[in-house]
Amino acid sequence: MQNNIFSQVLTVGPQYRNHRGGIGAVLASYAGQVKHFPFLASYDGRYGSLKNNLLFPLVLLKLVAMLTVNRNIKIVHIHGASKGSFYRKYLIFLIAKFLFGKKVVYHLHSGEFHNFYEHTSGLIKGRIHHITKRVDSFICLSPHWENYLKSHFKIQRLIILNNPVELPQSFQKTEDKNSFHTFLYLGLILEKKGIFDLLQVIAQNKQTLKDRFQLIIGGDGDTKRLKGYIEDNNLSGLVQFVGWVSGEQKKALLSKCDVLILPSYNEGLPISILEAMANSKAILSTKVGGIPAIVKDNENGFLVEPGNLKVMEERIDWIINHPEEVEKMGKDSLVKVQPYLTNSVMQSLQAEYQFLLN
Template sequence: MNSKVIIIGTTASGILGFRKDIIKSLTASGHKVYAFAINYTDEQKAQVVQLGAIPEEYTLNRTGMNPLADLLATLRLAKKINKIKPDLVFSYFSKPVIFGTLAARLAGVKKIFGMLEGLGYTFTNQPEGLSKKAKLLQSVQILLYKLSFRFLDKVIFLNPDDPKDLVIKNNIKVKKFAVLGGIGLDLKQYPYIKPSQKAVSFIFIGRLLKEKGINEFITAAKLVKVIYPDVIFTVLGGLDEGNPGGLQKNDIELLVSTGVIDYLGQVTNVAERIAQASVFVLPSYREGVPRSTQEAMAIGRPVITTDMPGCRETVVDGVNGFLVKPWDPQALAEKMIYFIENPDQIETMGLESYRMAQEKFDAEKVNKKLMGLLGL
């Protein structure tokens, strides 16, 4: 039987960037899909309509912790949901899962699901330990999860560490939880491209934040360049200068002017840039299952990443790349040097990455599994 399905996310760009494939799968199966986001432009609404879904705007304070504002936003969202009278509500990301779930419950929705694509920085270990602010925010989040999770038919995680660290460790009552294993990619957009036989190069993709491992990447690049000065280290990703762990513009300018890295900022041709590099590097402190790593694997690049939640789901150590300890630029540099000195392993391990991506990260397979978890 075809159902009315509401998907609740945060930004419109997030709906179009990360939920496009599941929306297409749902609409192709005959379900009526309403895509809720907080800041649609007319062009983005038109794109959602092209996918066969109905765009809906709602209000959510993405980062603030104002209980009254959140309560009012939840009541307004419940009213919007009640008008549609959906058979199922599916929220993703922390605040939509919390407040979307509560709103769906208030609206009397029978089937309510949530997906957490990672636990966020409040659950991300730091070399110096969690700050007092992060510990406080984590306590508030746990309280809100305890309040909302009881109304979920199922909580979906991307990796097996997240439910252990959130649900089991904090004794949060849930009816069911499941592990999806990654959000999947349209593999046609990331075809295998044989790596260049020329000089070995490394690429980092992510927001330029401490917890993404950008500092370790830069330090490792400096260590490698002492021995191999001509090796290229490319960085893609946006600055977040307001974030206490974010690199500043003048930091980047100095690194570029001294030849440590090539910085390309945010680009639209990510697949092309990955294809130009030899090895993908993400020394992150914690992830859901990183999309950028999945993209690099699909294109056929070996991966160096940390042995941390989410990251370790993408690498079989010594097969398609290497797992290193977090916060250890020396270990990272050693694995980079391994590829410089054993360039034949780039194609060999890259082909293993490609094989794993076909098996684990094909959007068609992932969406079939996700629809099964949602009972659709």
């Protein structure tokens, strides 16, 4: 990487150290690839929304100070999502673009941006149109989002940039293969992620899944409801909740599992799916957001409609009964994930920065 180019870019987004989110994982990958990574944390996941909102004026003051002192900064790269994230980033955009005259990149990560736009007020819609029209480069994550943005906004420069992922050092299983299939869910414990749909499928098929199936859930969110559902439906023999996972624990789970499952209702381009693909795993997910760009039905996994419990049940049953085919799907995942490897993504990002600097 040409570190001198990245030293001319101020990256703005959620705190990526000890992150608990997809954007944080992306930023951590970027930071790990370059020597100088000027960064401003607009939100810190260690704190609640109230504290972050109270601290946000200090973020703006720090932005002004950084752009005043570091005259080498030519580009401000804003990583944003929906709702509160958009409101914060809009103010940052105004300061960077109009007070300091910097080139601005807006990088959209949200899987719910369409819902946010369609259900927000006319005033906020106007602000969304303003930022999409005036930024120097708008980055999205997949052809799905590119098509949506082109059809709704006048964007002068719109590009797709893949989310980055690293290959594991080894593809060895951490445990001996046993008689049942291990499915892994990594993500927030929320209704919109489809995790409770998945639990309902398991509860309705307890007897047929017994001694053949295990679901490991890693994440945080509505953990009280999750634990209550597992207990009320006597699923402890089928479902294991391990809390939020990262680092070596996540690597071990990705190595151990047979299939990554994400039955979500809205997504951008899930890092968890890319990580599983880099570990040669088959994927069972939904036809939303950028997922169909990386998971091809009947090739490296299966895609179902969100909320379709019957088809989800059928796909789980097929996976359990066809282990050799599932292993082939995993190998296909490894092939399909190659364009998302960090080095390739960083080269594309560097080329975009170079274009803007020229």
